[in-house]
Structure formats: C-alpha cells, structure tokens
Amino acid sequence: MPTSTRRTQQERRDQAEAALLAAAAELVVEQGVRSLTLARVGERAGYSRGIVTHHFGAKQTLVERLARATQAGFVPGLDGVAPGLDRLLRLIDGYLGALSSIGVFNQAFLLLWAEAPTQPELAPIFRERDDAFRADLRDDVEAGIADGTIDPGAAPDDVAVAVVGQLRGIALQRLLDPRSVDTEQLRRGVTGFWRRALSRPAAAG
CATH class of the missing domain: 1.10.357 (Tetracycline Repressor; domain 2)
Structure with a gap:
C-alpha cells in the first residue's frame, strides 16, 4: 500500500479518535461520567457506535483514554523555567x-x-x-x-x-x-x- 494512502488512513483514524474524545468530554461536562455510553459518544460525534467500539472497544477503555487525553497541562510554557x-x-x-x-x-x-x-x-x-x-x-x-x-x-x-x-x-x-x-x-x-x-x-x- 502506498505511503500516502497509509498516511491518509492514519490521519482519518486520528481525526475520528479526536472527534470521539471531544464528544466524550462534552458529554462528561454536560451529564457526568456515569451517563457516558459508546452510543451517545458516537451520536454526538456523528459516527456509528461500531466506529466507537472499533476505536475503544468498551466504555472503560474510552473513559481511560479520555482521562489521559484531558491531562494536558493547564499552564503551558513552564518547561523552560528552572525549578524554584x-x-x-x-x-x-x-x-x-x-x-x-x-x-x-x-x-x-x-x-x-x-x-x-x-x-x-x-x-x-x-x-x-x-x-x-x-x-x-x-x-x-x-x-x-x-x-x-x-x-x-x-x-x-x-x-x-x-x-x-x-x-x-x-x-x-x-x-x-x-x-x-x-x-x-x-x-x-x-x-x-x-x-x-x-x-x-x-x-x-
């Protein structure tokens, strides 16, 4: 398979995953983690539940990925500042x-x-x-x-x-x-x- 085709497929996969995680984050903010389901995430993001299942498999995996994805620092720009x-x-x-x-x-x-x-x-x-x-x-x-x-x-x-x-x-x-x-x-x-x-x-x- 040509490299360009593989890259396009990976880009599409990354785009879908980003959209699903964004949808999951929105639902957590609106309704809490207990109400989160694969079907609701797919509906919010505009994807089928099958796509959500393909990416995450189960709700627990989705929640774990979301938890890690939301851990980007609140305060950027401190990497170059010495401790103190x-x-x-x-x-x-x-x-x-x-x-x-x-x-x-x-x-x-x-x-x-x-x-x-x-x-x-x-x-x-x-x-x-x-x-x-x-x-x-x-x-x-x-x-x-x-x-x-x-x-x-x-x-x-x-x-x-x-x-x-x-x-x-x-x-x-x-x-x-x-x-x-x-x-x-x-x-x-x-x-x-x-x-x-x-x-x-x-x-x-």
Missing part, C-alpha cells in the same frame, strides 16, 4: 488565570478527577497524575530552599498537597458557579499568599 519559587508562583498564577477561559477538555479533567475516588477505572490514572503534579511542586520547593529563596522551614510535601488542593478546589468552585469566583483577583491574592508564605525574610518583597 519563581516557577511555582508562575504555575499558581497561570493555573488560576486559565480558569477564566477553561476549555471543555480541562472541564472534563476536573469533573473526572472529582469522580475518581468512586470510579475504579479512573482512580489509578488520577493518582498517577496527582503524584506527578505534587512531585513537580516538591521539586520547586526543594530547589527554592537550596537556592535560598524559600524558607528552609517549608515542608515540600505539605506545600505540594496544599497547592494542589487549593488550585483544584478553586477550579471546581469556578465550574459550579463562575460568577462567584473572580479569577483575576484570586490569581493575585493566592500568588501573593504563597510568595509571602514561602519566601525567606531576606528574599521577601
């Missing part, structure tokens, strides 16, 4: 700032994360993601302690748990009642709080 207080504060500021225009995949991520404790197919995926998130934050705190910008009394594990809980909690409140959460005001206040809480006295200000 500056990166941690940029992450907090960027995360909260992004909530003002949160897309359907990130909305689905938050809803799936909230349901993970009662969904066996989701729990290990989100434990893994949360472990990675906390590890990045611990790296920032440890690097800041090492370079003298963060108070050596700060506990990296505790800071990581607190930051993840705060960011995700604010995000879920924003989904529930957008008018009650002023993300622009919060990003300044929360970022300032963590700057004051973590900075060494000599580095504060």
